[in-house]
Amino acid sequence: MHYTIEINGAQQSVDIDGETPLLWVLRDVVDLKGTKFGCGAAQCGACTVHMDGHPIRACQTPIASVGNGRITTIEAVGESRLGKLVQEAWIELDVPQCGYCQAGQIMSATALLTRTPNPTDHDINEAMNGNLCRCATYTRIRAAIKHAAEAGRA
Amino acid sequence: MLARRNFLKASLAAGGGLLLTATIKAPAKAASLGKAGRDAATLNAYVRIAPDGLVTITAKNPEIGQGVKIMLPMLIAEELDVSWDRVQIDQADLDSRYPAQTAGGSTATPVNWLPMRRVGAAGRHMMIAAAAAEWGVPVSECETLTGLVLHNPSGRSLGYGALATKAAAQPVPDLNTLKLKDPKNFRIIGQPTRNIEVPRIVTGQPMFGIDVSVPGMLYAVFQKCDVHGGKLVSSNVDVIRALPGVRAAFEVKGGNDLRGLLDGVAVVADSWWQANRARQQLDIVWDEGDITGQSTADFAATASRLASGKPAMALRRDGDVNAGLAKAKTVVEAAYSYPFLSHINLEPQNCTAHVQDGKVEIWAPTQNPAPGSKLVSNTLGIPESAIKVHMVRAGGGFGRRLSNDYMVEAAWISKVVGAPVKLLWTREDDMRHDFYRPAGFHFFKAGLDGNGKLIAFADHFVTFSQNGEVAASAEMTAAEFPARLVEHLDYGMSMIPLRAPTGPLRAPRSNGLGFAFQSFLDELAHKAGVDPLQFALGLLGEPRLLPDPPGPRAGPGFHTGRMRGVIELAAEKSGWGKKSLPKGTGMGLAYYYSHLGYFAEVVQATVNAAGEITVDKIWVAGDIGSQIINPLNAENQAQGAALDGIGTALGHGLHLQGGKIVQGNFDTVLPLRMRQSPPVEVHFRVTDFPPTGLGEPALPPALPALANAIFAATGKRIRSLPIKDLDLSASA
Amino acid sequence: MKRLILAAALLAGFSFVAGAMANEKGEYLARAGDCVACHSVPGGRAFAGGLKMASPVGTLYTTNITPDPETGIGSYTLEDFDRSIRRGIARDGHRLYPAMPYPSYAKLTGSDIADLYDYFMHDVPAVRQANRANEIPPFLSPRWPLAVWNVVYTPSPGFTPDPSKDAQWNRGAYLVEGLGHCGACHSPRGTAWQEKSLDARDSSFLAGANLDDWYAPSLRANQATGLGSWSQGEIAEFLKTGHNRHAVAYGSMGDVINNSTPYLTDSDLAAIAAFLASLPATEAETAWVEDTSTAQALLSGKTDTAGAALYVSACQTCHRANGAAAPPYVPPLAGNPTVLDKDPASLINIVLNGSWPLVAKGRPDAYRMPQFREQLKDRQIAEVVSFIRGAWGNKAGAVSPQEVAALRKSTQPSSDNIVVLKMR
Numbered sequence A: 001m002h003y004t005i006e007i008n009g010a011q012q013s014v015d016i017d018g019e020t021p022l023l024w025v026l027r028d029v030v031d032l033k034g035t036k037f038g039c040g041a042a043q044c045g046a047c048t049v050h051m052d053g054h055p056i057r058a059c060q061t062p063i064a065s066v067g068n069g070r071i072t073t074i075e076a077v078g079e080s081r082l083g084k085l086v087q088e089a090w091i092e093l094d095v096p097q098c099g100y101c102q103a104g105q106i107m108s109a110t111a112l113l114t115r116t117p118n119p120t121d122h123d124i125n126e127a128m129n130g131n132l133c134r135c136a137t138y139t140r141i142r143a144a145i146k147h148a149a150e151a152g153r154a
Numbered sequence B: 001m002l003a004r005r006n007f008l009k010a011s012l013a014a015g016g017g018l019l020l021t022a023t024i025k026a027p028a029k030a031a032s033l034g035k036a037g038r039d040a041a042t043l044n045a046y047v048r049i050a051p052d053g054l055v056t057i058t059a060k061n062p063e064i065g066q067g068v069k070i071m072l073p074m075l076i077a078e079e080l081d082v083s084w085d086r087v088q089i090d091q092a093d094l095d096s097r098y099p100a101q102t103a104g105g106s107t108a109t110p111v112n113w114l115p116m117r118r119v120g121a122a123g124r125h126m127m128i129a130a131a132a133a134e135w136g137v138p139v140s141e142c143e144t145l146t147g148l149v150l151h152n153p154s155g156r157s158l159g160y161g162a163l164a165t166k167a168a169a170q171p172v173p174d175l176n177t178l179k180l181k182d183p184k185n186f187r188i189i190g191q192p193t194r195n196i197e198v199p200r201i202v203t204g205q206p207m208f209g210i211d212v213s214v215p216g217m218l219y220a221v222f223q224k225c226d227v228h229g230g231k232l233v234s235s236n237v238d239v240i241r242a243l244p245g246v247r248a249a250f251e252v253k254g255g256n257d258l259r260g261l262l263d264g265v266a267v268v269a270d271s272w273w274q275a276n277r278a279r280q281q282l283d284i285v286w287d288e289g290d291i292t293g294q295s296t297a298d299f300a301a302t303a304s305r306l307a308s309g310k311p312a313m314a315l316r317r318d319g320d321v322n323a324g325l326a327k328a329k330t331v332v333e334a335a336y337s338y339p340f341l342s343h344i345n346l347e348p349q350n351c352t353a354h355v356q357d358g359k360v361e362i363w364a365p366t367q368n369p370a371p372g373s374k375l376v377s378n379t380l381g382i383p384e385s386a387i388k389v390h391m392v393r394a395g396g397g398f399g400r401r402l403s404n405d406y407m408v409e410a411a412w413i414s415k416v417v418g419a420p421v422k423l424l425w426t427r428e429d430d431m432r433h434d435f436y437r438p439a440g441f442h443f444f445k446a447g448l449d450g451n452g453k454l455i456a457f458a459d460h461f462v463t464f465s466q467n468g469e470v471a472a473s474a475e476m477t478a479a480e481f482p483a484r485l486v487e488h489l490d491y492g493m494s495m496i497p498l499r500a501p502t503g504p505l506r507a508p509r510s511n512g513l514g515f516a517f518q519s520f521l522d523e524l525a526h527k528a529g530v531d532p533l534q535f536a537l538g539l540l541g542e543p544r545l546l547p548d549p550p551g552p553r554a555g556p557g558f559h560t561g562r563m564r565g566v567i568e569l570a571a572e573k574s575g576w577g578k579k580s581l582p583k584g585t586g587m588g589l590a591y592y593y594s595h596l597g598y599f600a601e602v603v604q605a606t607v608n609a610a611g612e613i614t615v616d617k618i619w620v621a622g623d624i625g626s627q628i629i630n631p632l633n634a635e636n637q638a639q640g641a642a643l644d645g646i647g648t649a650l651g652h653g654l655h656l657q658g659g660k661i662v663q664g665n666f667d668t669v670l671p672l673r674m675r676q677s678p679p680v681e682v683h684f685r686v687t688d689f690p691p692t693g694l695g696e697p698a699l700p701p702a703l704p705a706l707a708n709a710i711f712a713a714t715g716k717r718i719r720s721l722p723i724k725d726l727d728l729s730a731s732a
Numbered sequence C: 001m002k003r004l005i006l007a008a009a010l011l012a013g014f015s016f017v018a019g020a021m022a023n024e025k026g027e028y029l030a031r032a033g034d035c036v037a038c039h040s041v042p043g044g045r046a047f048a049g050g051l052k053m054a055s056p057v058g059t060l061y062t063t064n065i066t067p068d069p070e071t072g073i074g075s076y077t078l079e080d081f082d083r084s085i086r087r088g089i090a091r092d093g094h095r096l097y098p099a100m101p102y103p104s105y106a107k108l109t110g111s112d113i114a115d116l117y118d119y120f121m122h123d124v125p126a127v128r129q130a131n132r133a134n135e136i137p138p139f140l141s142p143r144w145p146l147a148v149w150n151v152v153y154t155p156s157p158g159f160t161p162d163p164s165k166d167a168q169w170n171r172g173a174y175l176v177e178g179l180g181h182c183g184a185c186h187s188p189r190g191t192a193w194q195e196k197s198l199d200a201r202d203s204s205f206l207a208g209a210n211l212d213d214w215y216a217p218s219l220r221a222n223q224a225t226g227l228g229s230w231s232q233g234e235i236a237e238f239l240k241t242g243h244n245r246h247a248v249a250y251g252s253m254g255d256v257i258n259n260s261t262p263y264l265t266d267s268d269l270a271a272i273a274a275f276l277a278s279l280p281a282t283e284a285e286t287a288w289v290e291d292t293s294t295a296q297a298l299l300s301g302k303t304d305t306a307g308a309a310l311y312v313s314a315c316q317t318c319h320r321a322n323g324a325a326a327p328p329y330v331p332p333l334a335g336n337p338t339v340l341d342k343d344p345a346s347l348i349n350i351v352l353n354g355s356w357p358l359v360a361k362g363r364p365d366a367y368r369m370p371q372f373r374e375q376l377k378d379r380q381i382a383e384v385v386s387f388i389r390g391a392w393g394n395k396a397g398a399v400s401p402q403e404v405a406a407l408r409k410s411t412q413p414s415s416d417n418i419v420v421l422k423m424r
């Protein structure tokens, strides 16, 4: 099947089985490898991208279901003010260890701050619970989200 | 002291400038850290100073999230006396010039601390010599300041860049006589230093093994028998070949070494998704071999049966434990156990390989490339000289990537299809084909005298064997705490034969032993009616060094004073015994020495009537010697290790059924999540001992500290893991 | 007499492939009857029996129906075979428990029985595997009451077409009421464990039932909880693939997808769809109408209930804020009959245990529901299920932690293992 979808502001045409997860279209077809594969079962969040600004798991998003949804990935999230602030907070606080989960973390965090500019610990827990960090950098992720929120207020 | 075989070579770098290459035999002492440590005893350094003053340091070790790529260059840059922002770091390939390219055992710091600094100091020395010659002044009148050589009497200065080419012609100093900086003058070491890779990580640049892409690359999956080492009998591989996108599907006859190439079916396709979808239609007949007794329930039953008899093997005997128990006022008996664990690196195992014209090129996220290259060589019959291994950043290691099974699979598949191939495992492959942290059973018996003093202690440890030998990472040593501190002590061991392969997982052995021993000691403290803190201090006694029992694993010994120090620090920071906690909330203390590091941790946890656990906070106190090289990373590693311990205790655990791992994904193995993740306060106690690593030693105390906190909160003793499988509700 | 002739004419029109060999026909019929699902165990030999089945009288084990003369049915004559399938009486005269859906199979025509017999005798490899004894408490053990049961509840053999309906409808009725034995799960059972009705004449037929910890939804035209909003094409698509834009198969319907309906011809699937679509609603339900306020609240981060918060963190990234998910791959929760059913057993069961891969004609589906029994407590599952049942215009009631706790005890988690029972 032929699909034209919007990824990071550009129209991309792909010829592919409609069941194919967006994750593999991103990684192996349009060569955006920032979105990661961790579980393929909606359990780790490494594949989190935005559809119309909201976090979805690309591994559980058949390409046929994307339609007119605007997809944003880690490669372009920094083009938004909040996305940029989140990335900067991650650098400032030296959040990552292995770094593998962090693209997904940043996508979830940016979406959280977009809808909840001043998140409480509880908000952070709920919004970030689907994103595993095997290196357990949670303390810094939490701090970096607050850091970015503060920068966003300035 | 360094051994004699040290070798530093200076030469002209391509394009001008100074190139320093050093081969250094590390002191034998560092070899006390298990296999990885022994390999790590040969070091290397590779420093280039360009005419523009830019310093390039090659990071030779695999980066798995532990921060070594920053840490080793920091040591060199410090003594070289350059500005950190003029340092650039390259990742080395596997290269015969770097003979110890491995990540494991928290060895990087103790092994590299002095040698790397000496390499930097040698470079600095040569810069000064070159400048002194240029100016015709004595070397003693010159000094350096972040990339400049200064001649204070004349006020002249020259940059390293300008001197680099001339420095290359200077004689090489003797590494062992070089004077190193006084730590109080450190400008880089001890400074919170950011990981230079983070800007690339947060923008999603391709940098992990899974991101590797080579022209003409195909994608592969490999289906093995879920009973480890099972043999392939037949398959419907011809049906698979006809499926969409499939380029090749073939049976692989492997060997018997569970760490090597095993029987299976490879499916290669134009995309990974197609390869994996086709693979899901595989219909394979396996010869699983003998799987009797290879189930979690069987293991538990066998362990209890073994425990009722004498241990098959004595590990240690002090005094007369039976006499001690007979004398005791209170005898406490308890059985503890912990499950098999998978490493669950977030990046599933993968490798890209290209076999062509008798040559192999490999891109692998590995912790241990050299044995991988050897394995590929032996399996494919290609000399190692024709194999090139690129080390690619790994999305987590935890010991899993010390084995290179995925590497040989990728190489084999590439050889058969004659094209570059990226092999990627699914999460289920990863969980079901791991080198598991072995489960273990401890049958404890201990005696307390009338004053609550521990006078007798026995452990019948039931562990696993493979091919008659104790399985990898399934052993216990005679130094296991509280050995050397109890008058009558008896450690014995029995083994259950195991099919599944085992191997090191972050803080190997200690991650299970720590839970069992530290939980039981807490149990004893409560039975003795003594506060666990006082019980611990009483057990440790006066500050002193207890030498290790002689043997291949003998290390520098156990220092009771250093352990007391961290216990007291953890108690102080957490307000141990000083807080009044609400009902349902409790604090637990545990301490453990591993990988040369001393750690004590206090966990505060709350358990509600429904049995739901909230970990409120963790206090970590560590003694890793005289210097924290990069405090920013040290805190991150210690927090991560403590939280890893909490997550492991709460939610990790595998079951075997008929020789197969039941769990496959993160809906049944539950790594820690944000909602469960408490604040972690990290405190270091700086002591006069050589600096050591901390990727691992902060982990073991976290599990028993949590279990002990749950006991304090509920009166329920956690004697098996994971905690998620236990009912802690008030009605239970 | 006239009636009989008409019946013969209708049945003649049913033959699935003109000129097919008897045993090919037999295999097709065995597919339609999904015999393999109950008469095999995963990893075991086809039709060798041994599957454990819970029943009100105790645990039953299905029997070996391969042509092995000693342990199977090798010594059965066609008459013996017919008696066991259409009357529930084994060759030695003992009465089968009605876990074997012989009250439905009674509808089979004699010629289909003969084709099935040919298939089982000649195409199924004989497997020597002794039957396992049933585990039935002694006081329930005498089988003679079954004779009475049979007299009361088993219709006399044969299918009587409804002359007021067309051939397609009658073919559908024959498949659904007969071989398909859909009522075994989807029809409510009475006090003696009998299906309350065995054909379209009764409004309880396929009206939905709770069996083995699943609620098999109504297949009648109920607007919200039945197939009222499904087109015939969508019904056929569901049977062919296990998926359509409304729902994805689960529970024992998974066995049906894995072994049975995808193998049926398009015309038989269309016939089944036509028949099901004709069953009138049992209740005047209003069709589901979307309420967009749930999605708006979720998207703006307003999660004022624990259930909504859980939905955001555990469900929303796949099933989406509007509950529409990504059909036909990932099923919607908004307006899904299973979500709207009065009986929440299936929804709770799926959240607790996840779903097994559906394997339509050997090809597993691409997406499956993970299990949450380990990640969420009874209270949390009750909260999130209650939220789902009341979101986006869904109007089903809240569920209690006790209901979850009971199902947690009585059910087992699914796994990703692909189970295909092979007929050859």
Ligand code: FES
Residues within 6 Å of the ligand: A036, A037, A038, A039, A040, A041, A042, A043, A044, A045, A046, A047, A048, A057, A058, A059, A060
């Ligand atoms: S890869 Fe999509 S959630 Fe894990």
Ligand code: FES
Residues within 6 Å of the ligand: A096, A097, A098, A099, A100, A101, A102, A132, A133, A134, A135, A136, A137, B065, B346, B395, B396
């Ligand atoms: S940084 Fe390694 S998984 Fe998060």
